[in-house]
Amino acid sequence: MIRVQKVRLYPNQTMKKVLDDLCDYRRYCWNKGLALWNDMYDSYLVLNDEKLKPTMNKVRNEMTVDKEDWQYLLSSRCLYQAIEDLGKAWDNFFNKSMKDWGKPKFKSKKDARQGFKTDRAKIVDGKLRLDKPYGTKDWYDIKFKGAKSLDGELKVISIYCENGKYWASLPFEVEIDKKDKTGKKTAVDVNVGHFDYTDGQINTLPNHLNKLYERINFYQRQLARKRIVNGKNATKSNNYVKTRAKLQRDYRKVANIQYDIVHKFTTKLVNDYDKIVIEDLDVKKMQMTHVASKGLQRSLFGLFRKVLTYKVNWYGKELIIADRYYPSTQRCSNCGNVKTGEDKVGLYGNQKHKTKHNEYICYECGFEVDRDKNAVKNLLDLIC
Structure with a gap:
């Protein structure tokens, strides 16, 4: 299983500059990759040629070939992770059942939270060590606070800055023991x-x-x-x-x-x-x-x-x-009668019978109970 621990980072001034640069670089890679992906997708729709259909590898390879000199001073993993996430966002765009379905959007530097991802980070002597770009001299491990246990294999970590403070989500692949059965x-x-x-x-x-x-x-x-x-x-x-x-x-x-x-x-x-x-x-x-x-x-x-x-x-x-349409609130847990029409219990109770929000009164059997307790009993009946 993957367990994630959120920790507070305490970088020195040098590493603060590094983290800020990587956050900006992540946003740059996402926006440039998205613009390139949009162009490829438009060409694919106009010409109806499957060879022009954008993929994660195509976009990443073209961005890697067109790298500027300043990009070599930053971690290449930041670019790869940004394009990988962009590819997942485009896959979700074609699945309308996904939550918050929609076309990927460009990132803004005005957003309150800025961050990046990397799969080359390590924990050394209780500190977080990021991958050091080739030719960089000043590089330091980052202190952090908030982790209870650091056992397991470290996966792709997310680092973000919010309100001048730095945080990291550390996902560990661990083995979890099953809980004892209680029969309840x-x-x-x-x-x-x-x-x-x-x-x-x-x-x-x-x-x-x-x-x-x-x-x-x-x-x-x-x-x-x-x-x-x-x-x-x-x-x-x-x-x-x-x-x-x-x-x-x-x-x-x-x-x-x-x-x-x-x-x-x-x-x-x-x-x-x-x-x-x-x-x-x-x-x-x-x-x-x-x-x-x-x-x-x-x-x-x-x-x-x-x-x-x-x-x-x-x-x-x-x-x-x-089921989404299971009448847990309208059903009587005593006799099974389901309220309909003007007898239904709403957010403010029932206007016809002058009942309060937390009251449930069955007009078939006369059963009176708290509305929420009645719903819990009805949900409990679904367990075989």
Whole structure:
């Protein structure tokens, strides 16, 4: 299995310059490769000649032949990895079932995050060593902090800069022991702000996040006001850069808190249960309703499913995905009656019967229960 560890890098001034140059070089290779790929693809469509159809090797070979002198001072692996990722992006373009399907786009130097990839990095004496270009004299290993264990074979690493800080994702190929069987099963009903399962509820939007979100809103208003007053020159001012750094810092704090909640909860699930049922939600379509789009975005539905899926595969447990149209909310877990029409339970309860959001009342058998507990019981019935 591949396990990834995110670490904070502490490069000296020389290596900071190297990392910044490699980030710029990655963006240059991507944009030039994409422009070349677009030209080849247009020629292929116009002339209908299979020989003109662009491939990763064609684009990479042409870019390698046309290298400028300054490119030899930078790692060639950065170019190869950029074109390899571009090839994968083009393959995804022809698969409409992919998430965020679309044609590859050009990278901007204004993006908050800039990064690159390399498959020649090593960990030597507890430090990260990048591949040294031929003829370079000043080269140093990079200190890092945040890794718990560094066992296994190191794969292609990603290094990126955000808000003046440098980070690295270190993927290791490791052997993982399967968890012991417990004979227990559970279901998880995901909601805005909390996850419900058979043993209780997990709050994904704890109260101490409110202060951070208030600060985020404040900094966003400040940046918007500066852009209105100063126009395009706003981003060049020192105050704008400082405010944006504070905004990114608070966003990172929020992400770290919520990621910690999701990882602890998913680890608890795979430790305690053998079979887990979750819903197949169309989160993207739900966010387009604008009713609770911000809450849906902050509740990390997609991250929860992604993390739970790979942990289940790691530890030999079973994940059952309920059908997208399974009426877990509308079905009565006592008698099996499914609400339809005006009896349906909506985001704000039921207007006809004046019920609240968290109430479920079956008008066939008179069964009353919390709405989320009812959904968990219905999902649990899918386990044979």
